[in-house]
Amino acid sequence: MEFKEAKNKFVQTWGALGSQWGINKTMAQIHALLMVSNEAVSMEDIMEELQISRGNASMNLRALMDWGIVYKEYKAGERKEFFTAEKDLDELAVKISRERSKREIKPALKILKEVSTIEAKDSAEEKHFVDQTSKLYDFVLKADNMLDKITEFNDNWLGKLVMKIMK
């Protein structure tokens, strides 16, 4: 396989994986493209490589920057903007975890707490509901805290964590 083919395959695969995890395909593709580029890329070039419109590129670059995993760069003497991706994978994972926690898990936890604290009367049905949603609340809270803890680790948390699990 030659370079261009491999690069394209990678970008497509990353895009597909993104879709399956609720991340818009183009957003994942742009991210993939920037991850494997050794220098900052202009919007023009992104549009060209991915065959997408200016609006699409602009909106998804903004989203990636909101996630904190893509940065804007300015080159001396150049008017246009260039973009680079966070290339450190530990850092990338931490940022994605943080964002998903903030945007999705925290709000879900709030609802889970609300519904798990209704007064359960005496029917078995209602008791089971309260019991199950309480357990779910505890579980999700614990999982979410685990992500927070990981965030606090320094370099190579994944490696360290794997060591701990193995032992």
Place this chain on the structure above:
Amino acid sequence: MEFKEAKNKFVQTWGALGSQWGINKTMAQIHALLMVSNEAVSMEDIMEELQISRGNASMNLRALMDWGIVYKEYKAGERKEFFTAEKDLDELAVKISRERSKREIKPALKILKEVSTIEAKDSAEEKHFVDQTSKLYDFVLKADNMLDKITEFNDNWLGKLVMKIMK
């Protein structure tokens, strides 16, 4: 908040959360409904509660069973089928991890391996591509193995893991 309202809120929230993680809303809603039901539920009742068609219910129940997190049950003297969800949350997490690994991560890893092993010639661009995709391959492989390891644990792996991380 009264029971019916809480139950509905829970089902809607779980459905929305599913969507955000690439799981069809109805599938997540059916799962939510079964999780908080203290007894097996018929397709008829699922259709009624979620206001969905028979086809939709049938297809999503099949999908949930393929994931191994919903089971069919038969009641003596009743011709129709009833459904229950896996209610043990550790077991649920393990099964979801396994399926997503098998369906999405493993195939992605295969591609990652392919593209990271092209011959890198001498351009800095190609070298960076190979370097970055190799790192990504290692990272994803490690994360995926971590999920496998979790699978092997027995009860309450999440709690145990949290203890390990804390220490």
Place this chain on the structure above:
DNA sequence: TTAAACTTTCAAAAATAATTGAAACTTATT
């Protein structure tokens, strides 16, 4: 202060994904 270079916004269009519903299929009962 004007124009050029570039970016953002957002309503409309296109693409994708989910849902319906009725026919086909399966299994149990008379």
Place this chain on the structure above:
DNA sequence: AATAAGTTTCAATTATTTTTGAAAGTTTAA
């Protein structure tokens, strides 16, 4: 072996999400 009870399938429809493209906005430079 005919009918009834129930389930599955899938082409067509509907809903949702993504993408486009052009107008509006912004910034820099002459």
